[in-house]
Amino acid sequence: MSSPAFPHAVLFDHDGTLVDTEPLWDRAKQNLAAEHGLVWTPQDTDATLGRPVAETISRMQRIGVPLDDRALFQAVFEHSIRVLEGAELSFIEGVEALLQDLAAAGIPAAIVTNATSAMARHTASMAPAGLFRVLIGTDEYAQGVRPKPDPDAYLTAARRLGVDPARCVVVEDSPAGAAAGVAAGIPTVVVPGEQPVEPGAGVLHLSSHRELTLELLRSLDPQAPSSPFHPAQEARP
Numbered sequence: 001m002s003s004p005a006f007p008h009a010v011l012f013d014h015d016g017t018l019v020d021t022e023p024l025w026d027r028a029k030q031n032l033a034a035e036h037g038l039v040w041t042p043q044d045t046d047a048t049l050g051r052p053v054a055e056t057i058s059r060m061q062r063i064g065v066p067l068d069d070r071a072l073f074q075a076v077f078e079h080s081i082r083v084l085e086g087a088e089l090s091f092i093e094g095v096e097a098l099l100q101d102l103a104a105a106g107i108p109a110a111i112v113t114n115a116t117s118a119m120a121r122h123t124a125s126m127a128p129a130g131l132f133r134v135l136i137g138t139d140e141y142a143q144g145v146r147p148k149p150d151p152d153a154y155l156t157a158a159r160r161l162g163v164d165p166a167r168c169v170v171v172e173d174s175p176a177g178a179a180a181g182v183a184a185g186i187p188t189v190v191v192p193g194e195q196p197v198e199p200g201a202g203v204l205h206l207s208s209h210r211e212l213t214l215e216l217l218r219s220l221d222p223q224a225p226s227s228p229f230h231p232a233q234e235a236r237p
Contacts, residue, residue, distance in 0.1 A: 013177045016193045
């Protein structure tokens with residue numbers, strides 16, 4: 001039986017995991033490119049999905065946007081906020097119930113996103129009060145935290161929460177984010193997203209966000225023999 005103390009914290013990705021903002025970010029990038037007479041294509045979206053903002057900036061410059069890094073970062077931020085301000089955001093079905101259960105159980109959470117810290121703060125404000133105690137986003141990356149797929153962002157979140165990373169759970173929807181969670185040594189749950197995440201050790205795939213329950217997270221304790229993250233289970237072919 002898994003420990004009732006597990007998990008000590010849950011570390012959530014943002015876009016496509018908590019809220020369905022991926023189409024909104026895409027529209028913002030399309031609008032920015034169009035402002036300069038250019039086209040942001042589905043291929044551009046696929047190449048930057050779930051990746052650091054720096055890769056979006058590099059891609060924008062590659063398609064011909066005539067701005068330097070600083071100006072492009074500001075432009076991406078402004079276009080994103082403009083699009084988001086006109087949208088009514090809500091948690092993806094299944095997520096809100098989990099957040100309420102985590103709050104009731106006293107299990108802290110973090111948002112770890114390659115997107116803007118401002119958006120993470122907005123989403124955190126929609127959750128039960130005090131649940132999201134740590135937010136990692138562009139503000140932290142500007143101060144030296146390394147973005148996903150590097151594990152540093154998730155390790156930083158666990159450290160700021162004062163918990164052992166191995167006693168946390170990461171919830172992700174992108175290949176870059178899942179890679180970061182696994183590299184951090186944190187059991188990683190993957191919900192459906194815009195890009196498929198390959199099966200592998202350290203990852204549990206769900207078919208729907210509705211499967212995200214506190215009972216499920218409790219069952220993932222790597223110290224429990226029945227857990228899919230227990231060394232004996234992961235060693236099976």
